[in-house]
Amino acid sequence: MLERIQKMLGNKAEQTDKTHVFDENGAIPKHIAVIMDGNGRWAKSRSLPRIAGHRQGMKTVKEIVKAADDIGVEALTMYAFSTENWKRPRDEVDFLMKLPQEFLTTELDELIERNIRIRMLGIQQGLPDFTLKALLAGEERTKNNTGLILNFALNYGGRTEITNAVTEIAQLVADGKLRPDEINDALVNDHLYTRDLPDPDLLIRTSGEIRLSNFMLWQLAYTELWFTDVLWPDFNKEHFYQAIAEYQGRARRYGAV
Ligand code: FPP
Numbered sequence: 001m002l003e004r005i006q007k008m009l010g011n012k013a014e015q016t017d018k019t020h021v022f023d024e025n026g027a028i029p030k031h032i033a034v035i036m037d038g039n040g041r042w043a044k045s046r047s048l049p050r051i052a053g054h055r056q057g058m059k060t061v062k063e064i065v066k067a068a069d070d071i072g073v074e075a076l077t078m079y080a081f082s083t084e085n086w087k088r089p090r091d092e093v094d095f096l097m098k099l100p101q102e103f104l105t106t107e108l109d110e111l112i113e114r115n116i117r118i119r120m121l122g123i124q125q126g127l128p129d130f131t132l133k134a135l136l137a138g139e140e141r142t143k144n145n146t147g148l149i150l151n152f153a154l155n156y157g158g159r160t161e162i163t164n165a166v167t168e169i170a171q172l173v174a175d176g177k178l179r180p181d182e183i184n185d186a187l188v189n190d191h192l193y194t195r196d197l198p199d200p201d202l203l204i205r206t207s208g209e210i211r212l213s214n215f216m217l218w219q220l221a222y223t224e225l226w227f228t229d230v231l232w233p234d235f236n237k238e239h240f241y242q243a244i245a246e247y248q249g250r251a252r253r254y255g256a257v
Contacts, residue, residue: 021241021245022241022242022244022245022247022248023245023248024071026248027201027247027248028071028072028073028244029073029200029201029202029224029244029247030073030074030075030198030201031073031074031075031076031077031197031198031199031200031201031202032068032073032075032076032077032200032201032202032203032204033076033077033079033200033202033203033204033215033216033219033220033223034064034076034077034078034079034203034204034205034206035079035203035204035205035206035209035212035213035215036057036060036061036078036079036080036206036232036235037205037206037207037209037231037232038053038206038207038208038230038231038232038233038234039053039054039056039057039231039232039233040053041053041207041231042056042057042231042232042233042234043056043233050092051091051092051095053231053232053233054092054095054096054099056233057232057233058099058102058103059233060232060233060234060235060236061078061103062103062107063236063237064076064078064235064237064240065107065111065116065148065150066114066237067237067240067241068148068240069114069116069147069148071241071244073148074148074149074198075148075149075150075151075197075198075200076148076149076150076151077121077151077153077194077197077200077216078150078151078152078153079153079156079213079215080096080099080100080152080153080154080156081096081097081122081153081154081155081156082153082155082156082157082213082214082215083122083123083155083156083157083160083214084157084213084214086126097127097128097130097131098130098131100131100134100135100138100152100154101130101131101133101134104118104134104135104137104138105134108138108141108142111138111142111150112141112142112145114147114148115145115146115147115148116142116145116147116148116149116150117142117143117145117146117147117148117149117150118135118138118139118142118150118151118152119139119149119150119151119152120135120136120139120151120152120153120154121151121152121153121154121156121161121193121194122152122153122154122155122156122157122193123155123156123157123160124155126155127154127155131154135152135154149197151194151197153215153216156193156215157214158212158214158215158216158217158218159214159217161192161193161217161218162188162192162217162218164191165188165191165192166188168191169183169187169188169191188218189218192218192219194216194219199219199220199221199222199223200216200219200220200223201223201224201247201252202223202224202226202243202244202247203215203216203220203223203224203225203226204226204227204228204240204243205225205226205227205228206227206228206230206231206232206235207228207229207230207231207232208227208228208229209227210227222252222254222255224247224250224252226243226246226247228243
């Protein structure tokens with residue numbers, strides 16, 4: 001394992017800061033959620049259009065998926081487009097909607113080779129046909145894979161997810177299939193998009209913003225939060241492993257002492 005990690009991090013002699021390396025014998029987060037923020041500012045600082053930031057951000061997605069897979073993370077959930085992001089300029093939305101197709105066209109073979117399973121979290125309705133088709137085809141082609149689960153949260157909103165769960169549960173009660181006193185945390189969880197996944201152990205948000213922006217509101221209840229000023233297009237596997245190293249130093253108490 002150590003050899004594998006050293007290989008992934010490249011030539012040891014080139015490393016100047018060993019504190020970025022996590023403990024390979026320590027706890028690796030099973031599920032990592034990521035708010036990929038700062039694409040627009042990255043582009044602006046280079047006098048480029050915002051979409052150039054998103055294109056560069058997609059390259060970071062590729063690097064981080066591999067970095068997570070290399071160390072045995074079980075699930076990685078990337079916030080790619082929120083239910084609020086439709087308010088952005090039309091050309092930016094159009095560009096973002098093309099990214100899943102482009103990502104899967106270039107990456108699917110390698111994802112399959114790595115035994116990665118792709119899934120989409122969010123509302124399918126409202127997505128352009130080509131976006132949905134690409135994602136569903138990716139889900140279908142990787143559905144029997146047993147390695148890393150790569151979730152793209154697309155047209156995703158945490159409050160909408162919880163509201164949908166409440167609606168489904170209310171319907172079960174109205175139909176006489178469920179009693180109100182049978183509703184508990186586990187039942188609510190069973191009506192979320194992430195019903196078969198563990199809650200994230202670690203949330204990473206880039207670009208210096210310290211908020212959740214309607215992301216996985218139910219699931220993040222006991223998640224360790226890690227923020228960095230690094231903009232998403234500049235984020236790399238060393239930053240990712242640094243987040244894991246800091247996660248390993250946290251004491252998780254889940255409300256106990
Ligand atoms: C937030 O940065 C970023 C997004 C809304 C889009 C994130 C999408 C990607 C990184 C690419 C996704 C790739 C695939 C394969 C789906 P921002 O634009 O809000 O940045 P700003 O706050 O600096 O303006």
